[in-house]
Amino acid sequence: RKEVEQDPGPFNVPEGATVAFNCTYSNSASQSFFWYRQDCRKEPKLLMSVYSSGNEDGRFTAQLNRASQYISLLIRDSKLSDSATYLCAVNNYNDMRFGAGTRLTVKP
Amino acid sequence: ETGVTQTPRHLVMGMTNKKSLKCEQHLGHNAMYWYKQSAKKPLELMFVYNFKEQTENNSVPSRFSPECPNSSHLFLHLHTLQPEDSALYLCASSPSGSNTGELFFGEGSRLTVL
Numbered sequence: 272r273k274e275v276e277q278d279p280g281p282f283n284v285p286e287g288a289t290v291a292f293n294c295t296y297s298n299s300a301s302q303s304f305f306w307y308r309q310d311c312r313k314e315p316k317l318l319m320s321v322y323s324s325g326n327e328d329g330r331f332t333a334q335l336n337r338a339s340q341y342i343s344l345l346i347r348d349s350k351l352s353d354s355a356t357y358l359c360a361v362n363n364y365n366d367m368r369f370g371a372g373t374r375l376t377v378k379p
Numbered sequence: 380e381t382g383v384t385q386t387p388r389h390l391v392m393g394m395t396n397k398k399s400l401k402c403e404q405h406l407g408h409n410a411m412y413w414y415k416q417s418a419k420k421p422l423e424l425m426f427v428y429n430f431k432e433q434t435e436n437n438s439v440p441s442r443f444s445p446e447c448p449n450s451s452h453l454f455l456h457l458h459t460l461q462p463e464d465s466a467l468y469l470c471a472s473s474p475s476g477s478n479t480g481e482l483f484f485g486e487g488s489r490l491t492v493l
Contacts, residue, residue: 273421275421279419305481313486314469314484314485314486314487315422315469315482315484316484317481317482317483320481358422360482365410365427365429365434365435366424366427366435367412367424367482368421368424369414369421369422370421371419371420371421372421
């Protein structure tokens with residue numbers, strides 16, 4: 272079983288759509304959780320941390336379910352500029368593991 | 380401008396060459412990382428250094444040799460590589476190497492092994 276699994280997509284959605292990405296992880300001892308965004312031929316950049324209580328940053332909402340070892344990212348009112356690959360990341364004491372990423376394309 | 384700088388950005392080498400990748404971070408962080416990113420695969424953690432000490436070696440072949448002379452610099456020495464080692468090599472740093480810190484990535488060194 273992969274340590275961090277994501278649906279690779281691609282997700283092709285129209286502008287204004289709501290889209291959700293899921294991620295599961297295998298290490299129950301994992302301590303912290305993140306979503307990163309990676310544009311084509313660029314480095315990953317932190318989008319947001321994921322907290323147990325769930326957290327929101329503008330149009331983006333992240334949720335964590337420790338019991339199910341599951342993380343989600345919801346993007347509301349998609350913009351063209353949201354087109355990118357979204358990477359789920361799970362950290363356990365210096366050991367940050369990433370999913371393969373979910374590719375999102377937002378179309379006019 | 381990124382706080383983590385990697386050089387060279389692109390490298391082409393033969394299987395018998397020896398080369399090095401360099402990473403420098405200007406963020407005052409104490410932990411530095413090497414990741415490998417191949418097409419359609421997850422980022423693979425290779426090495427972790429925390430306060431200049433190697434704390435993780437993720438079963439990486441010995442043809443990859445890391446060096447961390449101080450908390451701001453990290454090298455990856457390459458020798459007798461294989462074509463399947465062609466990938467994007469990303470350096471990252473984090474504030475304390477703790478379990479809560481985000482990673483800050485460099486732009487990567489794209490390696491092609493002929």
